[in-house]
Amino acid sequence: LLSFRRKVQVVFQDPFASLNPKMNILDIVCEPLIIHKKFIDNSVNIVKKAKNLLENVGIDNNLCNRFPHEFSGGQRQRIAIARALALEPEIIICDEAVSALDVSIQSQVIELLIQLRNQHSLSYIFIAHDLPVVKDLADRVIVMKSGKIIEEGDVKEIFSNPKEIYTKRLLEASPSLEKMYENN
Numbered sequence: 001l002l003s004f005r006r007k008v009q010v011v012f013q014d015p016f017a018s019l020n021p022k023m024n025i026l027d028i029v030c031e032p033l034i035i036h037k038k039f040i041d042n043s044v045n046i047v048k049k050a051k052n053l054l055e056n057v058g059i060d061n062n063l064c065n066r067f068p069h070e071f072s073g074g075q076r077q078r079i080a081i082a083r084a085l086a087l088e089p090e091i092i093i094c095d096e097a098v099s100a101l102d103v104s105i106q107s108q109v110i111e112l113l114i115q116l117r118n119q120h121s122l123s124y125i126f127i128a129h130d131l132p133v134v135k136d137l138a139d140r141v142i143v144m145k146s147g148k149i150i151e152e153g154d155v156k157e158i159f160s161n162p163k164e165i166y167t168k169r170l171l172e173a174s175p176s177l178e179k180m181y182e183n184n
Contacts (some may be wrong), residue, residue: 007129009084013096015076019068022114025079026064029053032086053082057112074105078112093125098133110137131174135159141166 009032012018019090029050037046051061057078068076077097084092094113098106110133116122128134134141135155142152143166151164163170 002036005029006087007089008093009087009089010093010095011080011084011097013071013100015080019083021068024065024067025054025059025071026050028079029083029086030069032083033142036087050086053085054079056085057082058147060101067153071143072105074099074109077101077105077109081109081116085120086178088120089122089143091123091125093127095127096129098128099128099130110167113137125181131159131171 011093019025023031026047030046033046033049051064054064055061055170059075059078059082063071068079071079078169081092096110113124114137117124124137126134126137138155141152141158143150143158143164145166147184151158151162151167158167159171162171
């Protein structure tokens with residue numbers, strides 16, 4: 001299971017609940033590196049790597065000794081992303097990773113996830129109810145209802161030509177700027 005954990009990491013919906021409140025953020029990002037130390041290059045300076053990860057997600061190194069409660073929700077999510085990146089995973093599971101954030105912060109975190117995906121050749125499994133977010137971030141989509149797959153395919157195909165009634169209704173119910181302007 002340890003080797004699986006190195007390859008697959010998770011970013012949860014509520015970063016405050018997933019970050020240890022008794023640890024400062026530098027320790028939080030260092031922790032997976034320490035736990036998996038025998039599996040990483042021994043020449044790696046763990047603290048330096050953790051600081052680089054925090055900087056890469058937009059957290060200033062001057063804040064490393066602060067605790068999770070001293071950060072905003074968006075900053076805490078960035079810290080959780082840095083922790084997930086620490087072991088250089090192949091896949092990051094984002095479980096409603098932006099749903100608890102304000103819309104402006106959501107877009108910043110989504111842009112960060114896209115940037116990190118390109119930099120680190122990452123794959124995401126992005127679990128979300130927010131269809132516009134899925135459309136912006138995903139290449140493929142699976143639509144589920146009551147734990148069963150209803151429809152799956154290329155994002156462009158699903159969003160432009162859904163085959164299943166459930167998928168059509170989901171897309172119709174999803175807010176969009178076009179619909180807002182049509183109604184006014």
